Amino acid sequence: MSSAPVRSEADVHVFRADGGTRAERAGFWWRRSKFWLLAGAALVAVTVAGLVVGNIGGRSGEPLSMTNPAPEGGQAVATVLRERGVEVTSSDSLEATLHALAANGRGASTVLVYDPLALLQPGQASRLAGSAAEAGAKLVALAPGPLATKHLNPELSSAGTASNTDMPASADCASPAAQAAGTIDATGVDGLGVGASPSLQVYRGAVTCFAPAGSTAGFMAANSTGDVTVLGNPGIVSNERLASRGNAALTFRLLGSRPHLVWYTASLKDVTAASHPPTLAELTPAWIFPASGWLLLAAVIGMLWRGRRHGPLVTEPLPVIVKASETVTGRARLYQDANAQDTAVHILQHATLTRLAQHLRLGTQADPAAVVEAAAARTGRTRRDLEALLVTDVPLNDKQMLTMAAELAALEEEVAQR
Amino acid sequence: MAISGRFFLLALLAVVPIIAVPRSASWLLALAALLLVLAVDLGLAASPRRIAVRREIPNGVRLTEGTTAVLRLANESRRLLRGQVRDGWQPSAGAANALQALRIPAGERAVVRVRLLPARRGDLRADHVTLRSYGPLGMAAWQKTIKAPGTLRVLPPFHSKRHLPSKLRKLRELDGKAAVQIRGAGTEFDSLRDYVRGDDVRSIDWRATARRRDVVVRTWRPERDRRVVIVLDTSRTSAARIGDEPRLDTGIEASLLLAVLAERGGDRVSLIAYDRRVRTRVSSSGKGNMLNAMVQGLAPLQPELIELDAAGIPGQVRAVTAHRALVVLVTPLDAGAAEEGLIPLVAQLARRHVVVVASVRDPALDEARLERSTAALVYRAAAAEHALNRRAAITAVIKQLGAEVVDAPPNELPPELADMYIRLKAAGRL
Numbered sequence: 001m002s003s004a005p006v007r008s009e010a011d012v013h014v015f016r017a018d019g020g021t022r023a024e025r026a027g028f029w030w031r032r033s034k035f036w037l038l039a040g041a042a043l044v045a046v047t048v049a050g051l052v053v054g055n056i057g058g059r060s061g062e063p064l065s066m067t068n069p070a071p072e073g074g075q076a077v078a079t080v081l082r083e084r085g086v087e088v089t090s091s092d093s094l095e096a097t098l099h100a101l102a103a104n105g106r107g108a109s110t111v112l113v114y115d116p117l118a119l120l121q122p123g124q125a126s127r128l129a130g131s132a133a134e135a136g137a138k139l140v141a142l143a144p145g146p147l148a149t150k151h152l153n154p155e156l157s158s159a160g161t162a163s164n165t166d167m168p169a170s171a172d173c174a175s176p177a178a179q180a181a182g183t184i185d186a187t188g189v190d191g192l193g194v195g196a197s198p199s200l201q202v203y204r205g206a207v208t209c210f211a212p213a214g215s216t217a218g219f220m221a222a223n224s225t226g227d228v229t230v231l232g233n234p235g236i237v238s239n240e241r242l243a244s245r246g247n248a249a250l251t252f253r254l255l256g257s258r259p260h261l262v263w264y265t266a267s268l269k270d271v272t273a274a275s276h277p278p279t280l281a282e283l284t285p286a287w288i289f290p291a292s293g294w295l296l297l298a299a300v301i302g303m304l305w306r307g308r309r310h311g312p313l314v315t316e317p318l319p320v321i322v323k324a325s326e327t328v329t330g331r332a333r334l335y336q337d338a339n340a341q342d343t344a345v346h347i348l349q350h351a352t353l354t355r356l357a358q359h360l361r362l363g364t365q366a367d368p369a370a371v372v373e374a375a376a377a378r379t380g381r382t383r384r385d386l387e388a389l390l391v392t393d394v395p396l397n398d399k400q401m402l403t404m405a406a407e408l409a410a411l412e413e414e415v416a417q418r
Numbered sequence: 419m420a421i422s423g424r425f426f427l428l429a430l431l432a433v434v435p436i437i438a439v440p441r442s443a444s445w446l447l448a449l450a451a452l453l454l455v456l457a458v459d460l461g462l463a464a465s466p467r468r469i470a471v472r473r474e475i476p477n478g479v480r481l482t483e484g485t486t487a488v489l490r491l492a493n494e495s496r497r498l499l500r501g502q503v504r505d506g507w508q509p510s511a512g513a514a515n516a517l518q519a520l521r522i523p524a525g526e527r528a529v530v531r532v533r534l535l536p537a538r539r540g541d542l543r544a545d546h547v548t549l550r551s552y553g554p555l556g557m558a559a560w561q562k563t564i565k566a567p568g569t570l571r572v573l574p575p576f577h578s579k580r581h582l583p584s585k586l587r588k589l590r591e592l593d594g595k596a597a598v599q600i601r602g603a604g605t606e607f608d609s610l611r612d613y614v615r616g617d618d619v620r621s622i623d624w625r626a627t628a629r630r631r632d633v634v635v636r637t638w639r640p641e642r643d644r645r646v647v648i649v650l651d652t653s654r655t656s657a658a659r660i661g662d663e664p665r666l667d668t669g670i671e672a673s674l675l676l677a678v679l680a681e682r683g684g685d686r687v688s689l690i691a692y693d694r695r696v697r698t699r700v701s702s703s704g705k706g707n708m709l710n711a712m713v714q715g716l717a718p719l720q721p722e723l724i725e726l727d728a729a730g731i732p733g734q735v736r737a738v739t740a741h742r743a744l745v746v747l748v749t750p751l752d753a754g755a756a757e758e759g760l761i762p763l764v765a766q767l768a769r770r771h772v773v774v775v776a777s778v779r780d781p782a783l784d785e786a787r788l789e790r791s792t793a794a795l796v797y798r799a800a801a802a803e804h805a806l807n808r809r810a811a812i813t814a815v816i817k818q819l820g821a822e823v824v825d826a827p828p829n830e831l832p833p834e835l836a837d838m839y840i841r842l843k844a845a846g847r848l
Contacts, residue, residue, distance in 0.1 A: 015547070015566035017467040287440035294436050294445060298429040301421065308420040310504035310517055311548025311563040319720060324658035324665070325782040327752075331801035336794060344800035351787070351803040354810070364814065398793040405790040405799065 063192050064114050064142070064234060066090055066263045071240035072189055078263065081256050088261045093269035094124050097262055098131050104260040107136035112255060113152075114142045114234065115266035116192070124270060125151035129228065137262075138227055140254050142234040143192075143201045153228040156205040159217030162232070164188050164200065168245050169219055173209035177253035178220060181246030184210055186219065189235035201232035220250070229254055341401040342394050349390055352408045356390075359415050379414050386411075419460070420550055425557040428455065459553030464524075466549035466562035468495035473544070473568045478714065481539050481575040487513075487568070489530040489547060493522040501551040501559055503530055508545075510538040511570060520549075536572040539667070541718045544568040573713040574667070578675040578832035585675070585836045589683050592844050610634045642684035644848040645743035646839075647735050647771075648673045650719075653693040655750045657721035660780045661828045668778045669748040670716050672832040674709070676746060679836050681708050683843060688738040691719055694727040696734060728759030732766050744772045744848050746835070751777040751809050751816075751825060761812070764821045772847055773821035776835045779809075781827045 030037075060067045066078035066088060078088045091097045101109055111132055113120075120128075125148040132139045139152065146158035168183035188200055202212070205221030212219070219232040231237075231254075236247035255261055281289075335344050357366040360374040368391050375390075376383045389411065395401040432448040474488040487507075493499045499522045507513040512535035522528045536542055547566045552559040610626050613633035626634040650673055656666040677687045681702050689712060691697040698715040702708040726749070735745055745767050749760060760775070767773045786802035789795045813823045822842070826834040842848055 013472070015471040015473070015564050017469070017562050017564050285440075287437045290440050290442065290445050291433055291437050294433050294448065295430075297449075298426070298433065301429045302426045305421050305423055305426045308561070310502065310550065310561075311506055311546055314506045314508045314543065314545045316509050319664070320657045320723060321664075322658050323782075324660045324780045325786070328783060328786060328798065328801045328805050331804065332794070332798040335797040335800060340797075344797050347800045347803050347807070348796075351807060354807070401796055402790070402793060405796045409788065409790055 062265065063116060064237060065265065069239065071238065072192055073239050074237055074263075076239040076242050077237055077251055077255065080252065081261060084252075084256060085259070086256050086261050087259060088263055091262055091264045092267040094120070094128060094264075094266075095269075097128065097264040100260075100262045101131055101135045101137055104135070104137075104262075108258055109135060109137035109260040109262055110255055110258045111137055111139050111262045111264055112142065113139065113144065113264050113266070115144060115148065116234075117266070118145050118148070119266045119268070119270050120144075120148055121272075122147050122151045129153060133227065138254075138258060139229070141228075141230045142237065143232060144230055149203060149230055152230070153205075153223045155223040156203055156221050156228065156230055159202045159204050159215075162186070162200045162202045162212045162215065162217075162219070165212065167213065169210035169212055171209050171246075172211060173207050173218070173220075175207050175209050175220070175222055175226065177250055178209040180253055181250035183245045184219065184236050184247050184250055185233065185241055185244050186210075186212055187235065187241075188233065189238045189240050192234045192238060201230075203230045203232055205230070341396070341398065345393075345395050345401055345404050348405055348408050352412055353390055355412060356415055375411070375415055378418055379411070420559045420561045421456070422552065422556055422559065424555070425452075425456070428452065428557065455555065456558050459555045459557040460560065461553070462497070462555075463501075463551045463553040463558070463560050464493065464495045464497035464499040466499070466501070466551045466560050466564075468493070469499065469522075469549055469562075469564070470494055471547045471564055471566050473566055475544070475568050475570050478571045478573050478717070479534070479536060480573050481536060484533060484535045485570070487532045487534055487544070487570065489532065490527060491520070491522060491530065491549075492527045493524060496524050498523050499549075499551050500554075500556070501549060503550075504548045505530070505532045506544055506546040506548060506563075507532070507534065508543050510536065511542040511544070512537050534570065536570065539572050539574055539717060540720060542570045542572055544570070571714065571717050573717045574670045574674065576671065576674050576713065578671045581675060581833045581836060582678060585679050585833070585840065586682055588840050589679065589843075592840065609637050611637060644685045645739040645741055646676070646680045646685050646687045646746065646848075647738050647743045648676060648687065648689045648746045648748065649731055649735070650689065650691040650698075650716075651693065651726055651747070651749035652691050652697050652719055652722055653726035654721065654723045655726070655752065657723065658750070660778050660782075663828065664721060665750060665778050666719065666721050668828045668831055669776070670719070672776055672835045673746075673748060674712060674716070675832040676835050676839055677702075677712055678709055680839060683839075685744075685848070689715070690734050690738065691716070692726075692731060692734055693722045694724055694730070697722075699738075701738065726759055728763040731763055735767065735771070742771055744774065744839070744842065746774045746776055746839075748776045751775065751812050751823070752805075757812070761815055761819070764816050765819050768820045772842060773819075774824060774835070774838055774842075775816055775821055776824045776831060776838075778831055779825045779827050 061070070062068060063072045064074040066074050067090075069075045082088050089100055091100055097111060101111065111128070113128065125144070129139060129152045141148070141152055144152060149156050149158045165186045167186060169186045170183045171178035171181060173179070186200065200219065202215060202217035202219060203221035204217045206224040207222040207226070208216070208218040209221070210219040211217060220229065222229045235241045237251050242248050242251065353368055353371050354364070356375055357363065357371050360371065360378065362370055362374060372383060372386045372390055375381075376386050389404065389407055393404060395404055429452060432452065436444050436448055470492040472490040474490065476485045476487070479485040487505065489503065489505055491503065499520060501520050502517060503520045504517045505513060507516060514533045514535065516532055518530055520528065520530070545565070545567060546563050548561065548563045550559045550561045610623060611634065613622060613635050617635050621635045621637075623634050623636045650666075650669050652666060656664060656669065658665055660668065673689060677689060680687045686702050687708065688699070688701040690699050697719055700708070700712045700715045735743070747760070747764070751760070764773050764775065783802045783806055787799045787806065790799050809825070813825060816823050822838060824831065824835050824838050
C-alpha cells in the first residue's frame with residue numbers, strides 16, 4: 001500500500017442524500033416516472049374498457065345461443081318470440097331443462113334441443129323425451145344424431161346426410177307448420193354443425209317434410225302426434241338465415257305455439273362424472289395447488305432478493321485498442337486474395353538485396369548486379385543462380401513462391417554467417 | 419427498498435402452514451404475515467438519507483501499486499444503522515472490498531477503507547456511495563444512493579526507472595565526476611589540473627605546463643543548461659497497440675526517462691503532449707519536483723482519435739524556447755501519416771534545432787518477415803518486408819535531413835532514447 005498524501009480534512013466535501021422534504025421527493029418521483037405511470041394506467045383502462053364493451057349485455061359467442069347476435073347466433077328468434085309474448089328461458093343442462101319443464105306446468109312448454117357436440121347419451125335423450133311427454137310439452141330437436149333421434153321418439157329415424165344446395169326444399173307433407181312455410185333453405189350455415197361447411201341431416205318419421213330432390217327422407221320429420229319434431233338444418237333458426245324463404249314461418253310455428261320456450265343447449269354439465277377419467281385435480285392432494293402457488297411467489301421474492309443491485313453501475317470509458325500489425329495482416333490478405341506471388345516475391349527479393357548490400361558493405365544505393373557479384377564471391381555459388389534467385393525469377397504458383405522465399409532466407413543466413 | 423435472504427427464507431418456510439392447512443385463507447394469512455414483517459422492519463430501519471459521507475482519496479498512485487480510499491460515514495439519524503455500504507468505483511479501479519458491512523450507532527461515525535488496485539492509467543472515477551439500512555429483523559432494508567463523486571489519479575508506472583542508474587553513471591562519466599581513466603568528454607572547457615598517470619597525453623595543456631613546473635591537463639565537461647523539448651504525439655496513431663501497451667504508453671515511459679536524465683544532466687526539459695491542441699505542457703524551468711509535475715501531467719493522457727497537426731508543432735516548440743534546442747519527437751514512423759506530416763516537420767525543425775525522432779518499432783513485423791513456412795505466412799512476410807522497407811525509406815529521408823532516428827521495440831525504446839541523448843551530449847551537439 002502506498003502512503004501517498006491525503007487531501008486535508010478541510011477541503012473534503014460532505015455528501016448527503018439529495019431531495020428535501022417528503023413532498024419534494026414525491027414530486028421528483030412523480031416527474032421522473034410520470035410517463036410510465038400514465039402509460040400503464042392507460043393500458044389498464046383500455047384493457048378493462050375492451051373487456052366491458054366485449055361482454056356488454058351478457059353476449060355469448062356460442063353458435064345458436066339466444067344471446068349471440070353473430071350470423072350463426074340465435075338471438076333474432078329469441079327476441080321475436082319474446083316480443084310476441086313467449087317466455088324464453090335458457091338452459092345448459094338436462095337437469096335445468098327438466099326442472100323448467102316441471103315448473104312451467106302441463107302443456108305450456110316447447111323445448112328446443114340443440115346438441116352440436118353430441119354430448120347427450122341415449123339414456124338422457126329418452127329421459128328428456130319422457131319428461132316432455134309427461135309434461136305435454138312440444139320437443140323440437142335441431143340436427144340430433146341417429147341414436148339420439150331414435151331415443152327421442154321411436155317413430156323417428158335418421159336417414160343420413162344431404163349435401164348443401166342452393167335450391168329450396170318444399171314442404172310436400174301434411175304438417176300445418178311446414179305447409180305454412182312452403183319452402184325452406186337447404187343450405188347450411190358456417191359454424192353450425194361439424195366442419196366449416198357442414199352437411200345437413202335428413203330424417204324419416206310419421207310425417208316427413210322438405211325432402212330434397214330425389215330423396216324420401218326430409219329436413220323435417222315429426223311423429224304422428226306432432227309433439228316431437230326434428231329439424232335437419234339448424235341454419236334456418238340462425239340470425240343469418242331466419243329471414244330467408246319460409247324459414248321464419250316454420251321456426252315461429254314450431255317454437256312459438258306454447259307460452260314457454262326452454263332453449264336447451266347441451267353443455268359439458270350434461271356429461272356424467274363416471275363417463276370421463278379422473279382429472280389431475282382429483283388425483284393430486286389438496287395442498288399441491290396452494291403450495292405451488294406460494295412457491296411461485298417465493299421464487300419471485302428470491303428474484304427480488306438476488307436481483308436488487310447495490311446502486312447503479314459505474315461506467316468504464318473503454319479505450320480504442322488496435323493492434324499495430326493489423327495493417328500488415330490486411331496487406332497480406334490482399335496479396336493472397338489477388339494471388340500476387342510475383343509481387344510478394346519481388347518484395348522479398350528487394351528486401352534481401354538491401355540487407356545483403358548492407359552485409360557486404362556496398363552501401364544502401366548499391367546496384368543489384370554488384371550485390372549479386374559480391375554475394376557470389378562470398379558464398380561460392382554461381383552468379384547465374386544468384387541472379388535468377390535475387391533478380392529475374394518470377395514464381396508461377398504458391399509452391400514456387402514458398403521455395404523461393406525459403407531460398408532467399410537461406411541465402412541471407414549464409415552470407416551473414418561467413 | 420431491498421429485501422434480504424432472511425426474508426426469502428421466511429417466505430419459503432411459510433409454505434409449511436399452507437401445506438398443513440391447504441385453504442385460500444391460510445394463503446392470504448401467510449401473505450399478510452409477510453407484508454407485516456416487511457412493514458415493521460422497514461419502519462424500524464434507520465433512514466439512509468440521514469447519513470453524511472466524506473471521501474478521502476490519495477492524491478496519486480502509480481499503476482500496479484495498491485492504495486486505500488477512505489469513506490467517513492456519519493450517522494445523523496436517531497437509530498442504529500445496520501446495513502451495507504458500497505463504494506461506486508469504476509471497474510478498472512480494482513476495488514477489492516467495495517461492498518462492506520456496516521454498523522453505526524445513532525450519532526456516531528465510522529470509517530470504511532476500500533482497497534484499490536488500479537488496472538489502468540488515468541483519472542479513475544468514483545460516482546456514488548450506496549447505503550442499505552436493514553431493520554432490526556434483518557428482513558428488509560431501505561436503499562439510497564448518494565452522489566459522491568471523486569477521482570483517483572493513476573500515474574504512469576515508469577518501469578523504465580530501472581535504466582536510470584546506469585544511464586546516470588554514463589552521464590557522470592561524461593561530466594568527469596566519476597573516476598575514469600578517460601579524458602572528460604565534452605566540448606566546454608572546465609578546469610586545469612595536475613597530470614596523473616593514465617591521463618590521455620593529448621589533453622595536456624602545454625602552455626599551462628610551461629608556466630608551471632608540473633604537467634597540467636585540461637578537463638572538459640559537456641555543455642549545461644541546454645534546452646530539451648519532448649513532443650509527445652497523442653494523435654490517432656498513438657492508439658495502436660504494440661506488444662502489451664499502446665504506443666502512447668511506451669512514449670510516456672521513454673519521455674519520463676529522458677526527462678529525468680536530462681534534468682540530472684543539467685539541461686532544462688519541457689514536455690508537450692500534442693495532437694491538434696496541447697494536451698499537457700510541463701517545463702522544468704519552474705520550481706518544484708519536475709518528475710512529479712510530469713507524471714501528474716501525463717497521467718490523464720489518452721490517445722485522441724484525430725490526425726496529428728504537424729504544422730502546429732514548430733509554433734509550440736517556439737513558444738517553449740526561442741533558442742536552439744534538442745527536439746525529441748515521439749511519434750510513429752509509419753508510412754502515410756509520416757510522409758505528409760513528419761518529413762516536412764523534421765525538415766523545418768532541423769534548420770534551427772537538433773531533432774531526434776523516437777518511434778516504437780513493432781517486434782511482430784520482425785518476427786513475421788522470417789516466418790516463411792506456408793503460403794499465407796510468405797504473403798505475410800512480404801507484407802512485413804514492405805512495411806519495414808517503407809519505414810527504412812522514411813528513416814533514411816529523416817537522417818538525410820540531419821535528424822536522428824531512434825527506432826526500437828517497446829521495451830528498448832526508453833534506454834535507446836536515453837543513449838541517443840547521452841551520445842549527442844558527448845558529441846557536443848546540443
